[in-house]
């Protein structure tokens with residue numbers, strides 16, 4: 497567990513720079529004496545070299561990745577017998593407990609691209625590795641006892657015939673926090689919310705701000721801001737089914753060592769929402785947290801609030817029947833104007849679908865971050881007051 501291994505941390509496409517901000521910040525908090533070795537970064541993720549144990553722990557510590565893969569091997573192959581052969585020699589007995597894992601394959605400019613054949617070669621290779629190095633009974637028993645658990649998938653990626661084989665350490669996507677969440681209309685994924693919050697705040701000074709979400713829905717932004725430094729011990733992760741981990745004795749101690757802390761970036765987390773039913777859900781989701789949710793209309797003039805305010809908002813996109821005609825660029829401009837009048841925020845972060853061609857004056861713009869939200873091309877604009 498103390499040996500070095502490569503982990504590839506996957507982020508929503510185009511947002512790995514923001515993910516890296518969280519990784520660096522939290523690494524220093526949890527591993528203050530250890531250097532973080534970043535091998536490379538691309539649009540979709542960050543490759544790091546850390547101990548196996550540290551890599552596993554990032555599932556508990558980080559909130560913005562999609563998932564975290566452990567790299568198992570990298571080799572060139574242009575035919576299936578070679579792929580089979582390579583797989584059959586990998587030390588799978590440390591990672592698999594006798595299951596036939598699902599395979600996720602992707603190939604660019606490579607001879608081996610047929611996903612069905614790739615899957616077959618990998619599965620046959622794994623069977624062969626089990627034959628050569630039989631899985632111990634205790635793992636087979638663990639497998640039998642934990643059949644409902646998320647067992648890890650194997651990731652195959654080929655680029656110019658260079659093949660990388662990885663195993664998932666996360667399981668169900670990392671944005672699943674383990675708490676029960678009641679979702680309102682079009683909630684934003686928790687991992688995206690935490691990335692956008694990072695974009696909004698990372699370069700601000702350290703004074704505590706009031707975070708306001710004027711169209712708060714189920715409360716995702718406020719919960720993610722509130723829990724930004726919470727350790728996730730409320731769910732299982734795929735790595736917990738690796739023989740490596742099953743055999744690791746100080747498991748509980750290891751996980752208990754990581755301590756959650758309050759997010760001191762915000763002195764208050766305030767949400768407003770127009771729909772009474774959605775407010776009820778948001779109130780349930782935020783129970784026990786320093787988050788206040790009230791009924792409010794973003795366009796009303798009544799709830800103004802002075803202070804060091806930051807506004808973050810994910811307005812409706814008009815995808816539901818009957819709404820589309822009212823939602824155009826003027827609707828988003830009205831929201832911005834209204835929150836500026838009510839809260840005089842230091843910054844406003846707002847998500848607007850790309851199709852509306854919102855084009856703020858350069859003097860107003862801090863950042864423009866394109867990404868996909870539920871398959872739709874949108875842009876997160878950060879605006880000055």
Ligand SMILES: C[S@@+](CC[C@H](N)C(=O)[O-])C[C@H]1O[C@@H](n2cnc3c(N)ncnc32)[C@H](O)[C@@H]1O
Pocket residue numbers: 680681682683684685710711712713714715716717768769770771774792793794795810811812813
């Ligand atoms: C896309 S959802 C927000 C999703 C939220 N970020 C979440 O993760 O749950 C937009 C929300 O704005 C609310 N809304 C629509 N018009 C509003 C208005 N005029 N004032 C306040 N809230 C409004 C809707 O009821 C909906 O819950």
